[in-house]
Amino acid sequence: MSDQPYLIPSAPSQFEEEIKKSVFITYLAHTPNIASAKAFVEQIKTKHSDARHNCWGFVAGRPEDSMKWGFSDDGEPSGTAGKPILAQLAGSGVGEITAVVTRYSGGIKLGTGGLVKAYGGGVQQALKTLQTIEKKITTKLLLELDYGFMAILQSLMPQFGAQEISADYSEAVSMVVEIEVRQVDDFTQTVVNKSGAKVNVTALDKL
Incomplete structure (x- = not known):
């Protein structure tokens, strides 16, 4: 359901480990859309321009919205980096998140299984320390009313978590208020009932 809240990162996370002389550095960041996800990837690529590989994956929207997923092996054998990174992100239940795993090669080949484990494992470890917050899906309503109904409205807004904008x-x-999408129907019905249908409620935007 698109009106359900979901978790997003509240702070960046990082994990580093050495495997057979290769150093893997995993970065996680909050990226609310595909453009910001790609910008974060470029930021890490620039930071580690001397690294052989900067592999990445992102979930740039709701956790289950696969239309906003992306990944890249960045020169590693196909399927050994980007997919394991994305698999960890997709399985985490966290949305709006990008992972970039930088690899400084130590000259010892890890093999395809070793690479899958290294890239996926780095993201898994970084996710363990990731701090998240719940993102509530909100919308805006226009309320039109006479002054006599202000007391009713002001008593109802806190009950439904509505905020005056x-x-x-x-x-x-x-008045324009912001309210969680899940509360709109109940809030509207209650306002209409309490005011004898004298308060006009209009949705300003649809998801």
């Missing part, structure tokens, strides 16, 4: 106090009151 802006208000125009002229002959009547026009």
Whole structure:
């Protein structure tokens, strides 16, 4: 369900390990969309431009929205880096996240199985220390009402977690509130009932 909240990173995470003289550095960051995911990848590539490989994967939206997934082996054998990275991210239940794993090769071949384990394992370890917060899916409503109904509205808003964004106090009151999508129907119904249908509620944006 697109109105359900989901976890996103609240701070970057990093994990480094050495495997058979190859150094693997895993970076995790919050990237709310594909553009920011790609920008983060480029940032790490620039930072480690002397590394042989900067492999990556991202989940640039809701955790289950595979239309916003991406990955790259960046020169490693096909399927040994990008897919294991993405698999860890997709299985974490965290959205809006990008992982870049930088490899400084030590000259000892790890084999395909070793690479899969190294790239996937680095992301797995970084995820263990990742701090997350819950992202609630919100929308905005326009409320139009006479001043006499303000007391009703002000008592109902905290019950449903509605936040005032802006208000125009002229002959009547026009107020824009932000509210979690899951609460819209109940909030609207309650406002209409309590005001005898004298408060007009309009959705300003649809998901």
